Amino acid sequence: MSIRSIIYLLILLLTSIFGIVRYQKLAIPFKLLCGIIAITFFVEVANRFCAVRYHNSMPVYHIASFAELNFFLSIYYFLFNQKNTKKAIISLIVILNICSIINSFFLQPYRNTFPSNVLVPAQISYAIFSILLFRQMLLHPVMVNIVKQSVFWYNTAMLFFSSTMFLGLGVDNYFINHKLDYHIIIIFGYCVNVIFYTILAYSIYLNTKETHTENER
Amino acid sequence: MRDDGLQFIVMVATAFFASLAIFIIYFVILYRNKQIINKQEQEKLQSEFHQELLETRIEIQEQTLVYVSREIHDNITQVLSFVKLNLGMIHNEEIVNKKKVDESRELVAQTINDLRNLSKSLSFEHIASFGLIKTIEIEVERINNSGLINAVLLIEGETYPLGEQRELVLFRIFQEALNNTLKYADAKHFRIGLQYQSELFNLSLDDDGAGFSAKMLPDKRGAGLKNMESRATLIGATATIDSSPGKGCCVKVTLNPLEEQLYTDGNHPNRPGR
Numbered sequence: 001m002s003i004r005s006i007i008y009l010l011i012l013l014l015t016s017i018f019g020i021v022r023y024q025k026l027a028i029p030f031k032l033l034c035g036i037i038a039i040t041f042f043v044e045v046a047n048r049f050c051a052v053r054y055h056n057s058m059p060v061y062h063i064a065s066f067a068e069l070n071f072f073l074s075i076y077y078f079l080f081n082q083k084n085t086k087k088a089i090i091s092l093i094v095i096l097n098i099c100s101i102i103n104s105f106f107l108q109p110y111r112n113t114f115p116s117n118v119l120v121p122a123q124i125s126y127a128i129f130s131i132l133l134f135r136q137m138l139l140h141p142v143m144v145n146i147v148k149q150s151v152f153w154y155n156t157a158m159l160f161f162s163s164t165m166f167l168g169l170g171v172d173n174y175f176i177n178h179k180l181d182y183h184i185i186i187i188f189g190y191c192v193n194v195i196f197y198t199i200l201a202y203s204i205y206l207n208t209k210e211t212h213t214e215n216e217r
Numbered sequence: 218m219r220d221d222g223l224q225f226i227v228m229v230a231t232a233f234f235a236s237l238a239i240f241i242i243y244f245v246i247l248y249r250n251k252q253i254i255n256k257q258e259q260e261k262l263q264s265e266f267h268q269e270l271l272e273t274r275i276e277i278q279e280q281t282l283v284y285v286s287r288e289i290h291d292n293i294t295q296v297l298s299f300v301k302l303n304l305g306m307i308h309n310e311e312i313v314n315k316k317k318v319d320e321s322r323e324l325v326a327q328t329i330n331d332l333r334n335l336s337k338s339l340s341f342e343h344i345a346s347f348g349l350i351k352t353i354e355i356e357v358e359r360i361n362n363s364g365l366i367n368a369v370l371l372i373e374g375e376t377y378p379l380g381e382q383r384e385l386v387l388f389r390i391f392q393e394a395l396n397n398t399l400k401y402a403d404a405k406h407f408r409i410g411l412q413y414q415s416e417l418f419n420l421s422l423d424d425d426g427a428g429f430s431a432k433m434l435p436d437k438r439g440a441g442l443k444n445m446e447s448r449a450t451l452i453g454a455t456a457t458i459d460s461s462p463g464k465g466c467c468v469k470v471t472l473n474p475l476e477e478q479l480y481t482d483g484n485h486p487n488r489p490g491r
Contacts, residue, residue, distance in 0.1 A: 134244055141251040156241055167233050171226055180223070 004190045005048070011194055012041035015201040022204065029078040030150065030207040033200060036071035040064070040197075062110040066100050069093075069122045072158070076129045079151060081136060092125055120169070126162035130155045150207035157199035164192050271447055279341050279385070286340035289332050297332070301325045334359045338392070341385055349384040350376060353391060353409060360407070365399055366424075367406050374413035379474055383452045387420055387470060390445050390456065394422040394468045397441060402426025402466060420470040428460045445470075 019026070019034025026034065043064040050057040070093060077089045100118045104110040108117055133155045146152050168189060175185055304322045337343040337355060344352045350372065357368045379387070391409065398404050404426030412419035431439075442458050445468065449456035454472030 138244075138248060138251055141248055141255055143252065143256065146245055146248050146252075159241075160237060163233070163237060167230060171230070174226060 004187065008190055008193055008197075009041065009044055011197050011201070012037060012044060015197055015204065016041050018201060019204050026204065026207055027078075029075040029154075030204055032071050032075045032078070033154065033204060036068060036075075037197065037200060039067050039071070043067075056112065058112055058114060059110045062104045062115050065115045065118050065122070066097075066104075069096055069100065069118065072122070072126055073129075075154075076126075076133065079133055079154075080129075081140070085132065089129070096122060096125075116169075119165075123162040123165045126158050127166075130159040130162065134159075148206060150203040150205075153199050153203035153206060157196050157203065160199070161192065161196040168192070268451070271451055275386075275389075275448065275451065282339040283341055286336040286343075289336040289339075294329050294332050294336070297325050297329045301329065331359075344385050344388050345381045349379065349387055350411065352384075352388055353411075356391070356395070357409065360395070366404060368395075368409065369406070370409045370411070372411045372413070376411075376413050377474065379418060379472075383454075383472065383474075386448050386452045387454075390448055390468070390470055391420065391422060393441055393445050393448075394466075398424040398426055398466070401429070404465065416473055416475055418472050418474050420468075422468040423465060425465045428462050428464045428466055430460075430462055433462075 016034065016038040019030075019037060023031060023034060043060055047057040047060045047064075050060055073089055073093045073096070077086055077093075080086055080089065096118065099121075100115070103115060103117045108115050133151070137149075137151065137155075142149070168185070171188070172185055174180070175182055301322055304318055304325065307318060334355065337347075338352070338359070347355070350370075353370055357370050360366060360368045378384070395407065398407055402424050404424035406425045408421075408423040410419065410421035410423070412421070445458070446456045449470050449472075452472060453476050454470050456468065456470045458466065458468050460466035
């Protein structure tokens with residue numbers, strides 16, 4: 001296992017442990033966030049195990065994308081105040097779950113294909129919801145320094161990650177088509193993941209029930 | 218060709234991250250501005266609320282004082298007058314101790330007089346009809362007659378009416394200061410200064426009593442002093458209280474008579490006093 005993989009897994013593990021330690025003090029969305037980070041850690045470990053043992057980790061990716069989708073959208077469900085947005089998130093969760101099941105069995109079979117058909121719309125929805133959450137924050141600002149608000153960091157991480165993923169996909173295709181050194185893309189992916197989970201860890205650190213109450217208004 | 222493509226990708230990636238960073242920075246700035254605006258609005262609302270609360274409190278206080286004043290005038294003094302009349306109607310031959318009856322009559326007469334004066338000083342209507350200077354003069358006379366303290370009224374400049382509302386508030390501040398002096402200061406002299414200038418009015422209330430340090434004040438007295446400041450704020454004036462142990466106390470109220478007043482309503486019009 002490479003050093004970058006160890007660093008990445010270590011960040012996931014430490015963030016998960018940190019989240020579990022602070023679990024009682026966290027608000028519901030951040031409890032869910034701890035859950036998805038812990039799941040991601042196990043998924044990454046299982047992914048590497050399956051890759052070595054069975055030379056195929058696609059089923060793990062399918063399960064991971066399914067879990068990620070439900071957790072991240074549920075977090076947004078709890079962070080939004082408007083009923084219409086909450087309804088839209090629930091509808092989206094139902095639709096994407098159905099699509100995800102159909103995709104895993106018929107379009108991109110879980111045995112050998114990466115579930116990009118599910119990940120792309122999910123990333124689009126994260127980007128849209130993060131912008132909407134920024135809008136909500138602007139409409140109802142709280143009297144807490146913005147850099148000390150867990151929601152701000154969570155949302156920044158989500159916008160960064162989801163938008164970077166589009167860039168990643170585009171660059172990915174270019175590198176494959178032109179048979180360039182794919183090594184850079186892997187490092188880029190690791191960097192993005194490390195930054196993403198570090199920011200999420202910081203948002204968990206900032207979050208307490210009190211600050212969340214203020215953000216919920 | 219490959220290098221060009223790679224360069225293009227690096228440029229796109231750089232532009233992308235720069236845009237993301239600009240977006241986040243812009244959001245932070247926007248958010249902070251919103252926070253400032255919200256804070257200002259909240260402070261404004263809070264100050265308006267406090268202003269209204271103060272107005273209502275003073276309104277209720279005034280109504281109570283008017284009620285007490287009327288009760289004293291219409292009820293208690295009437296009963297005492299009747300008692301005085303009855304004492305006067307007792308024939309000399311019926312009285313065992315004539316001297317005691319005469320003393321009682323005098324005491325009742327004095328009580329009636331005191332109560333009438335008290336009724337006048339409590340009632341807004343009396344202050345409105347007499348004006349600030351006359352009302353303070355009556356109060357000074359009453360205090361001097363009581364022998365509790367030697368009060369002096371000094372007027373500087375050409376007098377002008379300040380408006381019923383402002384005069385009432387100034388009179389209440391005067392009463393509060395006098396009350397404090399009588400209760401706590403153990404002073405021998407009390408000086409009331411009214412300074413009329415074209416764009417400035419000053420009310421100064423000095424005593425030569427024990428004085429105090431703000432830290433040593435009990436809550437009740439501190440509240441009284443705060444009350445004076447609040448009342449002054451209500452009419453757009455500023456009140457300063459200057460005192461130190463052994464050096465007496467000086468209350469100064471300064472206002473611009475030409476400035477528009479905050480505290481006006483239908484019941485207490487802000488027209489010049491008579």
